[in-house]
Amino acid sequence: MAGVSDEKTQGKVQVFDSEEDLALALAKYVAHLSNQFVRERGAFTVVLSGGSLIKSLRKLVDAPHIDSVDWARWHIFWVDERVVPKDHPDSNYLLAHNGFLSKVPIPAGNVYAINDALSAEGAADDYETCLKHLVHNKIIELSGTTGFPKFDLMLLGMGPDGHVASLFPGHPLVQESKKWVAYIKDSPKPPPERITFSFPVINSSAHVALVVAGAGKADVIRKALGSNDQKSDLLPVQMVSPEGNLAWFLDKDAASKL
Numbered sequence: 001m002a003g004v005s006d007e008k009t010q011g012k013v014q015v016f017d018s019e020e021d022l023a024l025a026l027a028k029y030v031a032h033l034s035n036q037f038v039r040e041r042g043a044f045t046v047v048l049s050g051g052s053l054i055k056s057l058r059k060l061v062d063a064p065h066i067d068s069v070d071w072a073r074w075h076i077f078w079v080d081e082r083v084v085p086k087d088h089p090d091s092n093y094l095l096a097h098n099g100f101l102s103k104v105p106i107p108a109g110n111v112y113a114i115n116d117a118l119s120a121e122g123a124a125d126d127y128e129t130c131l132k133h134l135v136h137n138k139i140i141e142l143s144g145t146t147g148f149p150k151f152d153l154m155l156l157g158m159g160p161d162g163h164v165a166s167l168f169p170g171h172p173l174v175q176e177s178k179k180w181v182a183y184i185k186d187s188p189k190p191p192p193e194r195i196t197f198s199f200p201v202i203n204s205s206a207h208v209a210l211v212v213a214g215a216g217k218a219d220v221i222r223k224a225l226g227s228n229d230q231k232s233d234l235l236p237v238q239m240v241s242p243e244g245n246l247a248w249f250l251d252k253d254a255a256s257k258l
């Protein structure tokens with residue numbers, strides 16, 4: 001590992017010599033949390049992003065994790081999804097299925113994809129209803145502090161503009177304070193129609209990992225981790241501030257301007 005810092009305000013920042021090292025450490029971290037939550041409450045709720053995050057999960061399907069993780073206890077969700085059919089190249093579900101889910105024995109009934117037959121509004125409402133049902137059944141915990149769902153682990157990527165989930169810089173959706181799942185029809189990054197968890201849900205998580213690799217993201221990483229911007233200037237990635245633990249997984253290139 002190239003470096004690590006642990007500051008209360010920004011979480012634990014780990015910088016790895018390569019994306020390969022990052023992927024190895026990420027697998028170890030996820031497997032460790034899986035063991036902990038399965039032991040403590042018999043379930044592990046994991047929220048995925050789309051994009052480059054999925055490739056960085058590749059070491060989880062290798063030994064020793066493929067055999068030691070209790071995959072049957074995993075429940076999979078998406079922090080955001082594009083409103084396209086599940087077999088569309090833009091689908092975050094398809095990306096995760098091909099790169100990760102098809103390689104591990106998570107029960108199909110524990111994989112909560114959006115209803116791709118609905119409009120953006122309908123899909124967001126439907127996903128929020130699904131989450132409420134799972135809270136009622138105690139698969140998902142509820143934060144006693146915020147009243148929003150408290151996922152065990154949220155695995156977030158970050159776009160080169162500092163967006164997380166489908167919460168984009170300057171978009172009013174970053175201020176959503178009531179909905180669990182919101183919809184967007186004017187995403188600046190295609191495709192335009194998406195659904196996304198709101199910040200109150202993201203920030204109620206027990207653990208959030210922000211996984212960022214590549215020189216193309218170095219400027220935003222410098223802004224996120226190296227500056228003291230006023231509250232009004234914050235990029236979405238700077239608004240990630242969970243009630244639980246925040247861990248940054250950066251490769252050397254992403255951290256090159258720190």
Ligand SMILES: O=C1O[C@H](COP(=O)(O)O)[C@@H](O)[C@H](O)[C@H]1O
Pocket residue numbers: 048049050051052053080081082092156157158159160163164165166189
């Ligand atoms: O559109 C999206 O982009 C972000 C970032 O993707 P990346 O390829 O730059 O890592 C992703 O986290 C999000 O889930 C996705 O919908």
